[in-house]
Amino acid sequence: MPFDLDPHWLWLIAAIVLAIAEIVLPGFFLIWLAAAAAITGAIAFFFALSVPLQALVFAIAALAAVYAGRRYMKVYPAESPDPMLNDRTARLIGEIVTVVEPIGEGHGRVRVGDGVWNASGPEAPSGTTVRVVGAQGNTLIVGPL
Template sequence: MPFDLDPHWLWLIAAIVLAIAEIIAPGFFLIWLAAAAAATGAVAFLLDLSVPVQALVFAIAALVAVYAGRRYMAAYPAYSPDPMLNDRTARLVGEIVTVVEPIGEGHGRVKVGDGVWNATGPDIPSGARARITGAQGSTLIVEPL
């Protein structure tokens, strides 16, 4: 063994490395493999198993851990009190904006906060105020006030 470590220590180190990898690149998958490596380390500590048997224990523990993790995530999905958290255009619906380039022939631009967005809607002159009623991609749909 490298560094003359017992196999159970290598499994526990692998569990820590996988847990750190989950923190660095979160995907909520590596944590289950870290749990399987920790379980394998515990079994290897309690029982004198050969390396191939330890690998089999890890494979079985990984399958069980990933399956349990998927069941847990299905039963308790991530909940956000704001369902439009990552949908900026949907969050803008209902906001009042100022038309900065007149909307003619269905297209123009409106000022939202400190930015300017493409807009579509009925003819609205520059400087008028409008309400955002929806969005198509990154183009806002507006109506005159």
């Protein structure tokens, strides 16, 4: 064995590495494999198993852990308290913004916070205050107040 470690220590180290990988590369999948490696390490600690048998225990534990994880996620889905967290344009609907480049022929630019966004809507000169009524891609659709 590498570094002259007992097999159960290698499984436990693998569990820690997989758990850290889950933190670095979140996807809510590696944590189940980390659990399977920890289970395999615990079983290898208590019972003298050959390496192929340890691999079989890991495979069975991994299947069981992933199955349990999928069932858990169906019962308790990961929901954000903010359903529009990653939809910036949808979050702006209803906001009052200021036209910074006149909206002419349906297109112009508006100031939102400290940024400037493309906008479409009825004609409006610079300085006009308008309300965001919708979004199409990264263009805000504005209307009069």
